[in-house]
Amino acid sequence: xxxxxxxxxxxxxxxxxxxxxxxxxxxxxxxxxxxxxxxxxxxxxxxxxxxxxxxxxxxxxxxxxxxxxxxxxxxxxxxxxxxxxxxxxxxxxxxxxxxxxxxxxxxxxxxxxxxxxxxxxxxxxxxxxxxxxxxxxxxxxxxxxxxxxxxxxxxxxxxxxxxxxxxxxxxxxxxxxxxxxxxxxxxxxxxxxxxxxxxxxxxxxxxxxxxxxxxxxxxxxxxxxxxxxxxxxxxxx
Numbered sequence: 001x002x003x004x005x006x007x008x009x010x011x012x013x014x015x016x017x018x019x020x021x022x023x024x025x026x027x028x029x030x031x032x033x034x035x036x037x038x039x040x041x042x043x044x045x046x047x048x049x050x051x052x053x054x055x056x057x058x059x060x061x062x063x064x065x066x067x068x069x070x071x072x073x074x075x076x077x078x079x080x081x082x083x084x085x086x087x088x089x090x091x092x093x094x095x096x097x098x099x100x101x102x103x104x105x106x107x108x109x110x111x112x113x114x115x116x117x118x119x120x121x122x123x124x125x126x127x128x129x130x131x132x133x134x135x136x137x138x139x140x141x142x143x144x145x146x147x148x149x150x151x152x153x154x155x156x157x158x159x160x161x162x163x164x165x166x167x168x169x170x171x172x173x174x175x176x177x178x179x180x181x182x183x184x185x186x187x188x189x190x191x192x193x194x195x196x197x198x199x200x201x202x203x204x205x206x207x208x209x210x211x212x213x214x215x216x217x218x219x220x221x222x223x224x225x226x227x228x229x230x231x232x233x234x235x236x237x
Contacts, residue, residue: 001090002226007052007068015045021067023051033065036086040155042143044070044083052080052224069222074187075147080222082184085140087227089123091182091220092138095229096124103216104178107134117166134176137163141183141191141217148189150219150233152181153198161204168211178214179205182229184222190236191217 010023013030021035033053052069069080092101093112099105107126114125116135124136143154153160167177181191195202209215221230 001087001094001228003054003068003224004057005055007054007224008065010051010053010065012045012047012049012051012070014047015041020063021045021051023053023065023067031065032063033067034063035067036084037067037142038085039142039153041083042154043074043145044072044081044142069224072144074144074185076187079185079187080224081142081144082220082222082227083142085142087184088138088140088182091227091229092124092136092180095218096126100229101180101216101218103214104134104136104180106131117169118162120163120166122167132174132176134178135167135170136178136180137167139179139181141181141188142185143194144185144188145194148187149236150181150183150185150188150191150217151194151197152191153194153201156198157201161198161201164201164204164208164213167213168208171212176214177208177212178216179208181215181217181235183217183219183233184227186219186222186230188217188219188233190234192236 010025013022015021019035050071053065072081095101107128109127111125113121116122122135123138126134141150141152143151170177193202
């Protein structure tokens, strides 16, 4: 996924009300920008951080800028981290089309946002004649509290736990299901659940795994030009 136009540098003043942030542009102008991230953004929203923004071509949009990347030092040097949680599904769609995730290859049909479970929509439904359908749920990961270790979630997510239970139900019904964690941190070397931040999600993950739900973690390559799913990393407990 390439950004359609060059990103714009800015300095973060504050992030607030979940979806808003104030920044200072290089010309000294202050602006309020959209933050496509409902999480806590632990370690990513320190005032003074250098951030990178995209600008919408829609001149009538109330907030023309969106926060895309932030420069963070996790202890091994500064790097770019993706904060836009709207991107992972598009990144996975590109990877599926390119058959870049071997464990999810071999399906002739890929559908998005398909209704299933109890008032839910699965991110991807993969289908191929003669084999079980595969339900794929995507979670964005941008939390790193120790160098190299990416974690999810960064706050309580009852919705996420519900999705895990519904994936388990699909497996019991005869389908295949996979929980795919997309990590927007290039230096990630391994992935784990943040049990201390959401014990209920951890318990739901264990239930899902026992039911037969698969799990995988893939990190991204990130630059100011674009983001792409790069390589799998191990899930550790």
